[in-house]
Amino acid sequence: xxxxxxxxxxxxxxxxxxxxxxxxxxxxxxxxxxxxxxxxxxxxxxxxxxxxxxxxxxxxxxxxxxxxxxxxxxxxxxxxxxxxxxxxxxxxxxxxxxxxxxxxxxxxxxxxxxxxxxxxxxxxxxxxxxxxxxxxxxxxxxxxxxxxxxxxxxxxxxxxxxxxxxxxxxxxxxxxxxxxxxxxxxxxxxxxxxxxxxxxxxxxxxxxxxxxxxxxxxxxxxxxxxxxxxxxxxxxxxxxxxxxxxxxxxxxxxxxxxxxxxxxxxxxxxxxxxxxxxxxxxxxxxxxxxxxxxxxxxxxxxxxxxxxxxxxxxxxxxxxxxxxxxxxxxxxxxxxxxxxxxxxxxxxxxxxxxxxxxxxxxxxxxxxxxxxxxxxxxxxxxxxxxxxxxxxxxxxxxxxxxxxxxxxxxx
Amino acid sequence: xxxxxxxxxxxxxxxxxxxxxxxxxxxxxxxxxxxxxxxxxxxxxxxxxxxxxxxxxxxxxxxxxxxxxxxxxxxx
Numbered sequence: 001x002x003x004x005x006x007x008x009x010x011x012x013x014x015x016x017x018x019x020x021x022x023x024x025x026x027x028x029x030x031x032x033x034x035x036x037x038x039x040x041x042x043x044x045x046x047x048x049x050x051x052x053x054x055x056x057x058x059x060x061x062x063x064x065x066x067x068x069x070x071x072x073x074x075x076x077x078x079x080x081x082x083x084x085x086x087x088x089x090x091x092x093x094x095x096x097x098x099x100x101x102x103x104x105x106x107x108x109x110x111x112x113x114x115x116x117x118x119x120x121x122x123x124x125x126x127x128x129x130x131x132x133x134x135x136x137x138x139x140x141x142x143x144x145x146x147x148x149x150x151x152x153x154x155x156x157x158x159x160x161x162x163x164x165x166x167x168x169x170x171x172x173x174x175x176x177x178x179x180x181x182x183x184x185x186x187x188x189x190x191x192x193x194x195x196x197x198x199x200x201x202x203x204x205x206x207x208x209x210x211x212x213x214x215x216x217x218x219x220x221x222x223x224x225x226x227x228x229x230x231x232x233x234x235x236x237x238x239x240x241x242x243x244x245x246x247x248x249x250x251x252x253x254x255x256x257x258x259x260x261x262x263x264x265x266x267x268x269x270x271x272x273x274x275x276x277x278x279x280x281x282x283x284x285x286x287x288x289x290x291x292x293x294x295x296x297x298x299x300x301x302x303x304x305x306x307x308x309x310x311x312x313x314x315x316x317x318x319x320x321x322x323x324x325x326x327x328x329x330x331x332x333x334x335x336x337x338x339x340x341x342x343x344x345x346x347x348x349x350x351x352x353x354x355x356x357x358x359x360x361x362x363x364x365x366x367x368x369x370x371x372x373x374x375x376x377x378x379x380x381x382x383x384x385x386x387x388x389x390x391x392x393x394x395x396x397x398x399x400x401x402x403x404x405x406x407x408x409x410x411x
Numbered sequence: 412x413x414x415x416x417x418x419x420x421x422x423x424x425x426x427x428x429x430x431x432x433x434x435x436x437x438x439x440x441x442x443x444x445x446x447x448x449x450x451x452x453x454x455x456x457x458x459x460x461x462x463x464x465x466x467x468x469x470x471x472x473x474x475x476x477x478x479x480x481x482x483x484x485x486x487x
Contacts, residue, residue, distance in 0.1 A: 354468040355453040376426055390426075390454040391461075 002092065002142060005039055007172040008184050014039060016092040016167070023047055029083045032076045033152075034058040034067070038172060041151045042160060045108070049126075051086040052103035056121075057110045057152040070111060070119065096167050100135070102126040110154060112247040122154075122247050124285040132251040133162050143168040144188055146181075146213075148195035150174065154247040155220060159194050168192075178203060185210050193235075196220040196405055197227055201345055204230045211237050219243040219251070221405050222313050224335050225258060244313065248284045248295065260301075262309040270309070275300045276317065318408070321350035323358050326386040330408075333389065336382045337362070342370040347398045347406055348389055362389035363398055412483065416476070419458045423451050437477040459483075 005014045014022075026047050031054050033044040041057070048055035058067060068074045089095040106126050111119035145163045147170045149156035163170050171188045173181045173195070181203060184190065190210070194217035204227075213235040218227075223242050231240060244260050245251040253260040262270050269280035277297045284295055298318065301311040315329045322328075330348040337346040344367045350358035364375070372392045379388045399407040413435055421431040429446055441447040447455070456468045459479070467473055467482045 351457065353453050353457060354466055355449060355456055355472075359453045359457055361457075373426065386450070390450065391457055 002167070003144075003169040003188075005042060005147075005170045005172070006184075006188060007038065008180055008187070009172070009176055010037075012037075012039060016095070019043070019046070020088065020090070020092070020095060023050070024088045027082060027084070028080045029053050029086075030076055030080045032056050032058060032071065032073075032079060034060070034062070034076060036060045038147075038151050042164075045151075045157070045160070046099065046164070047083075047086070048108075049099055049102045049106055050088065051083055052105040053083075054105075054107040054109070057108065057157070059111075059150065059152050070121070092167055096165060100165055108157065110152060110157065110247060122285045124250070128285050129157065129250060130161055130165070133158070133165060136166055140166075142166070143214075144191045145170045146173040146185055146190040146193040146195075147171060148173045148193060148199050154250065155194070155196075155245060158245070158251060174199075182206055185213070191215070193217070194219070197223045198400055198406055200227060200231060204234050206234055209234055209236050213238045216240045217243055219245045222315065222331050223258065224338065226335075226338060228257060244299075246297065248297075249279055250285070252279070252283060258312050259304055259310050260313065262311070264308075267309055272301065272303065272311075275302070275314070277301050277311070321358055321360070323350065323356060323360050323386060328360060328387050333360075333362070333379075333383065333387055336379060337364070337375070339382075340370070340375065340378050342366050342368050343375070345398055347408075349408065351391070359391065360387070360389045361391040361393070363393050363395045365396065365398060366394055412480065415462060416459075416479070419455065419462060420445060422458065423447070423454050426454075427451065435476055437475070437480065439476045440474055441476075442474070 002016050003013065004016045004019045006012065022043055023046060026043070029047065029051055033041060033055055035041045035044060045055060056071065058070070062070070064074060089098050104125065107123050108129060109121050109123040111121055143163070143166070145159060145168055147156070147159060149159060151157065151160055160170070169188070171184050171190055173184055173193070176184065189212040191212060192215045193213060197218055198221060200218065214237060216231055216235055216238045218240070219242065228240060240256070242255040242257065242260070243251045244253040244255070252266070253262055255261065266283060269283050271278040271294065277299045279295050279297060281293050281295060298316055300314040300317055302314050304310040304312055315331050319331050320327050320329050333348040334346050337343050337348070344365045346365070347363045349361055351361045353359040375392060376388060417432070417435045420435070424431045424446070432445065439445055441452060456466060460466050463483055465483055467479050473479050473482065
């Protein structure tokens with residue numbers, strides 16, 4: 001029987017037949033999904049789809065205080081209702097057919113990760129959340145996905161649905177040690193990985209390449225050209241796609257390398273204002289459509305060509321910091337730092353300062369010994385004086401958010 | 412304290428490839444005598460804060476070495 005989900009850290013190996021058994025044993029539905037295990041979350045989402053009932057996904061690490069803040073409730077047990085009427089399919093084929101025909105009454109609500117501000121709720125219909133899901137013909141051999149996002153976040157839900165609606169397998173990679181990630185990719189012959197650039201930066205380089213991987217997708221943060229070279233070395237048989245996606249809009253644009261293409265079909269729904277990308281509400285989730293016609297994404301882009309419409313992602317507006325009146329894009333500095341052979345990863349940030357308002361600082365993960373002075377000399381040859389961080393701190397770890405992006409809220 | 416302060420000031424100078432100083436006089440003026448600009452002063456405050464846990468600029472700008480030492484004494 002074919003594999004649905006595997007997690008080597010908890011020795012969990014679930015086939016589609018196990019999944020159907022577990023679905024049959026569910027007797028209650030709750031509109032709130034607050035599960036510790038990834039598989040439990042998948043199970044709850046699938047069950048809600050089969051029953052056509054609304055579901056709200058909550059991160060497993062939320063405190064009871066934040067839960068109340070987000071949902072307005074502190075006790076979810078009272079929302080549970082018995083569900084005897086749900087018909088659970090008997091075979092994998094039947095299950096997938098039923099899920100592909102999920103009813104319009106089903107709604108999925110999730111929260112933006114709040115990388116830069118307070119999380120906000122976004123509700124999607126089956127149609128809006130699967131806009132970019134590809135259904136492949138039966139003749140295609142099943143794919144094995146390295147699951148690298150949280151299942152309670154937009155990107156995770158999209159990978160999950162892409163895999164599920166095609167009857168593919170998923171193997172957990174997120175939250176595992178590098179050693180376990182490598183073992184999982186090799187043991188299960190993973191064919192597809194979709195993850196943030198930070199995920200790839202932390203995984204690479206590896207001692208051996210992974211020849212089984214056919215497709216690498218990256219999204220959620222700015223992707224630097226140097227990372228693409230590393231990726232093609234480690235995944236020699238994989239094609240590489242960069243996607244522009246957000247919780248509000250899902251996956252919208254694809255790119256080979258750094259240049260995103262806006263397809264003809266959605267071209268009229270995309271605008272730019274002062275370099276910022278603006279999207280029409282019809283491209284967004286259901287809950288966003290009532291409020292506004294045009295949505296400001298907070299993403300700064302550079303237009304490469306008007307026809308066909310192509311752009312490059314530059315930064316989040318919030319990635320720009322003001323240092324004594326001088327605007328600095330922290331991503332630009334991180335990218336330059338990455339070019340130094342001794343620097344594995346960095347986080348550049350503004351520290352509030354009584355003299356200048358802000359002072360530019362950096363945390364560095366070094367792969368071998370390097371002094372602050374050497375980094376400074378290196379940067380001086382590449383960027384303007386005001387863009388050189390004034391304080392460097394050498395660290396073993398740079399904190400990431402639950403979605404696997406660099407945490408920019410830490411000061 | 413003097414030696415630590417001298418060390419911090421020289422780190423800031425050296426980082427900007429400016430000539431370092433061998434001794435610290437209380438009357439030394441940061442901009443005129445030591446050669447600091449506003450970025451250097453900002454860096455100095457962060458480094459002093461890291462070392463002594465005192466924000467010497469909290470109550471307004473400081474111009475001389477003596478003034479910094481006074482602020483540090485007050486907090487000590």
